Amino acid sequence: xxxxxxxxxxxxxxxxxxxxxxxxxxxxxxxxxxxxxxxxxxxxxxxxxxxxxxxxxxxxxxxxxxxxxxxxxxxxxxxxxxxxxxxxxxxxxxxxxxxxxxxxxxxxxxxxxxxxxxxxxxxxxxxxxxxxxxxxxxxxxxxxxxxxxxxxxxxxxxxxxxxxxxxxxxxxxxxxxxxxxxxxxxxxxxxxxxxxxxxxxxxxxxxxxxxxxxxxxxxxxx
Amino acid sequence: xxxxxxxxxxxxxxxxxxxxxxxxxxxxxxxxxxxxxxxxxxxxxxxxxxxxxxxxxxxxxxxxxxxxxxxxxxxxxxxxxxxxxxxxxxxxxxxxxxxxxxxxxxxxxxxxxxxxxxxxxxxxxxxxxxxxxxxxxxxxxxxxxxxxxxxxxxxxxxxxxxxxxxxxxxxxxxxxxxxxxxxxxxxxxxxxxxxxxxxxxxxxxxxxxxxxxxxxxxxxxxxxxxxxxxxxxxxxxxxxxxxxxxxxxxxxxxxxxxxx
Amino acid sequence: xxxxxxxxxxxxxxxxxxxxxxxxxxxxxxxxxxxxxxxxxxxxxxxxxxxxxxxxxxxxxxxxxxxxxxxxxxxxxxxxxxxxxxxxxxxxxxxxxxxxxxxxxxxxxxxxxxxxxxxxxxxxxxxxxxxxxxxxxxxxxxxxxxxxxxxxxxxxxxxxxxxxxxxxxxxxxxxxxxxxxxxxxxxxxxxxxxxxxxxxxxxxxxxxxxxxxxxxxxxxxxxxxxxxxxxxxxxxxxxxxxxxxxxxxxxxxxxxxxxxxxxxxxxxxxxxxxxxxxxxxxxxxxxxxxxxxxxxxxxxxxxxxxxxxxxxxxxxxxxxxxxxxxxxxxxxxxxxxxxxxxxxxxxxxxxxxxxxxxxxxxxxxxxxxxxxxxxxxxxxxxxxxxxxxxxxxxxxxxxxxxxxxxxxxxxxxxxxxxxxxxxxxxxxxxxxxxxxxxxxxxxxxxxxxxxxxxxxxxxxxxxxxxxxxxxxxxxxx
Numbered sequence: 001x002x003x004x005x006x007x008x009x010x011x012x013x014x015x016x017x018x019x020x021x022x023x024x025x026x027x028x029x030x031x032x033x034x035x036x037x038x039x040x041x042x043x044x045x046x047x048x049x050x051x052x053x054x055x056x057x058x059x060x061x062x063x064x065x066x067x068x069x070x071x072x073x074x075x076x077x078x079x080x081x082x083x084x085x086x087x088x089x090x091x092x093x094x095x096x097x098x099x100x101x102x103x104x105x106x107x108x109x110x111x112x113x114x115x116x117x118x119x120x121x122x123x124x125x126x127x128x129x130x131x132x133x134x135x136x137x138x139x140x141x142x143x144x145x146x147x148x149x150x151x152x153x154x155x156x157x158x159x160x161x162x163x164x165x166x167x168x169x170x171x172x173x174x175x176x177x178x179x180x181x182x183x184x185x186x187x188x189x190x191x192x193x194x195x196x197x198x199x200x201x202x203x204x205x206x207x208x209x210x211x212x213x214x215x216x217x218x219x220x221x222x
Numbered sequence: 223x224x225x226x227x228x229x230x231x232x233x234x235x236x237x238x239x240x241x242x243x244x245x246x247x248x249x250x251x252x253x254x255x256x257x258x259x260x261x262x263x264x265x266x267x268x269x270x271x272x273x274x275x276x277x278x279x280x281x282x283x284x285x286x287x288x289x290x291x292x293x294x295x296x297x298x299x300x301x302x303x304x305x306x307x308x309x310x311x312x313x314x315x316x317x318x319x320x321x322x323x324x325x326x327x328x329x330x331x332x333x334x335x336x337x338x339x340x341x342x343x344x345x346x347x348x349x350x351x352x353x354x355x356x357x358x359x360x361x362x363x364x365x366x367x368x369x370x371x372x373x374x375x376x377x378x379x380x381x382x383x384x385x386x387x388x389x390x391x392x393x394x395x396x397x398x399x400x401x402x403x404x405x406x407x408x409x410x411x412x413x414x415x416x417x418x419x420x421x422x423x424x425x426x427x428x429x430x431x432x433x434x435x436x437x438x439x440x441x442x443x444x445x446x447x448x449x450x451x452x453x454x455x456x457x458x459x460x461x462x463x464x465x466x467x468x469x470x471x472x473x474x475x476x477x478x479x480x481x482x
Numbered sequence: 483x484x485x486x487x488x489x490x491x492x493x494x495x496x497x498x499x500x501x502x503x504x505x506x507x508x509x510x511x512x513x514x515x516x517x518x519x520x521x522x523x524x525x526x527x528x529x530x531x532x533x534x535x536x537x538x539x540x541x542x543x544x545x546x547x548x549x550x551x552x553x554x555x556x557x558x559x560x561x562x563x564x565x566x567x568x569x570x571x572x573x574x575x576x577x578x579x580x581x582x583x584x585x586x587x588x589x590x591x592x593x594x595x596x597x598x599x600x601x602x603x604x605x606x607x608x609x610x611x612x613x614x615x616x617x618x619x620x621x622x623x624x625x626x627x628x629x630x631x632x633x634x635x636x637x638x639x640x641x642x643x644x645x646x647x648x649x650x651x652x653x654x655x656x657x658x659x660x661x662x663x664x665x666x667x668x669x670x671x672x673x674x675x676x677x678x679x680x681x682x683x684x685x686x687x688x689x690x691x692x693x694x695x696x697x698x699x700x701x702x703x704x705x706x707x708x709x710x711x712x713x714x715x716x717x718x719x720x721x722x723x724x725x726x727x728x729x730x731x732x733x734x735x736x737x738x739x740x741x742x743x744x745x746x747x748x749x750x751x752x753x754x755x756x757x758x759x760x761x762x763x764x765x766x767x768x769x770x771x772x773x774x775x776x777x778x779x780x781x782x783x784x785x786x787x788x789x790x791x792x793x794x795x796x797x798x799x800x801x802x803x804x805x806x807x808x809x810x811x812x813x814x815x816x817x818x819x820x821x822x823x824x825x826x827x828x829x830x831x832x833x834x835x836x837x838x839x840x841x842x843x844x845x846x847x848x849x850x851x852x853x854x855x856x857x858x859x860x861x862x863x864x865x866x867x868x869x870x871x872x873x874x875x876x877x878x879x880x881x882x883x884x885x886x887x888x889x890x891x892x893x894x895x896x897x898x899x900x901x902x903x904x905x906x907x908x909x910x911x912x913x914x915x916x917x918x919x920x921x922x923x924x925x926x927x928x929x930x931x932x933x934x935x936x937x938x939x940x941x942x943x944x945x946x947x948x949x950x951x952x953x954x955x956x957x958x959x
Binding site: 185 | 515638712
């Protein structure tokens with residue numbers, strides 16, 4: 001018997017089932033079909049303004065910084081300001097996301113390049129698919145628009161979130177994601193909640209373990 | 223009284239617990255006084271052990287035999303009350319799990335529902351809000367684990383202690399952390415138990431209170447034994463003795479003649 | 483790797499741990515590090531109790547339908563271009579993984595933190611096959627340098643002080659300036675970041691565990707704070723996920739429910755920094771990510787726990803809250819437990835995986851204080867399960883003879899109330915008389931396990947029952 005068959009038959013023997021029971025199959029099929037939500041905390045709910053306030057509070061609680069911008073056109077200037085505040089070179093790596101590609105980076109004095117990171121990039125910018133008010137998290141989908149390496153290798157990570165993409169909770173994100181991508185998810189769905197950290201040495205919390213040392217969030221309102 | 227048994231006083235079977243029976247009868251008398259003061263008729267049926275040592279050692283057969291014996295002995299009682307969260311918890315939370323036969327499970331459930339730890343019985347079932355006692359000392363209180371986590375005994379003893387004249391309650395750090403007793407654990411894994419009780423006695427001493435109270439004699443003997451081994455003068459008593467105003471016996475582990 | 487358990491020598495292990503001053507100092511960090519943070523996180527979420535109940539129910543539902551969810555998961559992984567492997571045993575899992583590494587001509591393998599990989603001894607297997615296995619979680623990296631096993635399931639190096647870590651870094655990173663300052667944790671972290679960055683970029687294969695496997699989408703989910711898991715799985719050309727079969731959850735919604743209780747219970751965070759869903763290998767047009775994606779599903783004893791009295795243990799999501807709140811763990815740390823899983827969850831799981839003959843000490847070394855069950859995010863009745871192991875031992879006569887004998891005598895008298903009253907009132911009179919001057923015993927025959935460390939308070943002399951009866955007589959007359 002193959003390992004697979006053995007494992008399945010052991011499971012079924014222990015459970016006292018055959019795997020063919022219609023009721024069990026129906027229960028599983030229904031759960032996968034209807035994807036019922038468990039209890040969703042109230043924290044992330046409320047009006048759009050309340051959700052935005054919660055998002056900012058929670059993102060700051062996990063040591064991310066948050067800035068609100070009138071519209072996307074204001075992004076390059078804010079990035080330039082931020083990088084200068086961080087005292088790092090005005091260079092920026094990004095993917096092919098059209099919402100970022102069309103901006104006037106050079107006008108803000110930034111030198112940009114496109115594609116995955118090989119580990120030598122100091123700064124990167126990504127565009128979030130969604131944000132989660134409940135926890136101050138950002139959802140970034142991998143692909144040509146937002147290469148996954150940009151989330152982890154650079155020291156400073158900047159993520160843009162359109163205000164219309166702010167959800168109260170993860171459950172709302174999943175509903176939107178299914179609508180956007182269909183059955184097959186992107187290779188990675190990255191849920192990012194603050195900059196990288198570790199408390200492995202004497203329980204002392206330190207930022208910038210293996211991933212970015214800083215996370216700067218730009219919320220575009222228009 | 224809080225319940226509807228006003229026609230006659232509730233008949234309460236006092237389960238003294240083995241340790242109280244053998245080591246410290248004063249706790250049993252304190253419990254009886256508190257119950258009688260609250261209007262109960264107290265009876266003490268012939269009893270041995272609730273079966274917990276056997277149950278926790280994996281000997282279900284003995285545990286079951288003793289559970290049946292307890293249920294028979296206390297069958298005429300409206301309530302069964304123990305000055306111990308541990309033994310009370312054994313009956314209230316574990317007796318029904320000991321049996322496989324529906325009739326016995328049902329009987330054990332009914333019995334379990336009538337069984338309470340002493341202090342929470344006074345406050346939560348009888349509605350007692352004050353006691354008539356005086357104790358002019360600073361005390362600190364340890365939350366014994368079974369009472370705390372199986373039966374939710376936490377605020378009840380503190381509420382009643384507040385009404386003892388002259389008494390001042392000061393909280394120790396980590397009052398809800400185990401003292402390291404754990405029944406046979408204390409003897410089987412003595413060294414680990416010692417490390418745990420040493421942390422506990424450090425917190426007790428740091429509280430500054432000269433008196434330690436708790437609701438379970440096993441834990442009290444463990445902490446008293448460690449305190450006296452450390453040469454501490456902290457006095458150790460069961461909370462019922464203080465609530466009943468019966469503090470003429472010497473503290474736990476103190477010489478019989480030198481009692482206060 | 484700890485394939486050879488020292489669990490039978492638990493008492494000796496514990497004795498050493500209690501005398502280890504560095505360890506005792508390090509264990510002091512568990513308190514503020516975990517307990518207070520968890521309490522604060524729970525305080526901030528009024529729905530936490532409801533979430534725990536739902537999490538328990540969800541896991542029970544999954545376990546009852548595990549075969550069907552596994553089948554669906556398998557289909558979805560394949561649909562996303564991934565490969566699924568099953569392994570009955572740890573050995574089989576190691577072989578599968580080593581074979582994949584070899585097939586890709588791997589020289590260097592990076593690893594995210596994975597407890598099941600510790601359980602099956604994966605690093606040893608990879609190294610025996612001539613490849614380097616590099617742990618990338620900071621804590622795991624530190625203990626790998628020391629050739630130690632994790633002492634905690636989420637904080638593997640919690641047993642070490644920063645001075646010990648500094649000494650290891652100086653020993654191993656000998657190419658760096660000997661005069662550098664490493665006195666602060668931040669300097670140690672920065673050094674590890676630099677050293678491991680090279681390893682991440684050079685790796686041929688990345689191996690991660692999985693916190694959850696989503697049947698609906700065929701995704702594996704890892705949760706980390708450092709980002710090491712993502713670098714491990716994104717940079718090499720091959721990503722291998724190793725996970726035990728009970729990690730399955732039905733849907734993304736179900737995963738979200740468990741995430742809400744996981745991080746809070748583990749570290750007191752509302753959400754870990756990086757939660758990553760991986761579904762298959764790099765897609766056409768993707769600029770990065772592995773070209774090959776494998777999932778190795780390990781049984782290694784789980785399937786036989788289903789449907790039995792230890793099934794509840796399979797709800798465990800490996801948060802570590804039980805050990806963080808365990809007075810025994812606080813006293814002796816994780817290594818004394820002698821195998822991979824320490825603390826209360828280890829006390830239940832270890833006998834199931836290595837046998838109660840070897841692991842029997844662990845479920846006995848508990849005071850049943852119940853704090854583990856009170857904080858468990860999936861409400862595993864840990865003390866009850868430990869008690870079930872004691873029952874198994876008792877039935878199989880594995881309980882130590884002295885204890886069995888003592889219990890037997892106690893049981894004999896306890897079953898015979900009249901004899902009991904006679905015997906105990908005699909015994910207590912004698913003990914009470916002997917102990918009346920001091921009120922306690924510093925030594926007692928047959929109770930040296932107690933009196934070695936603390937005094938035994940002396941009994942009053944009369945039993946309660948005899949005094950009660952005497953007083954009742956007085957009252958009546």
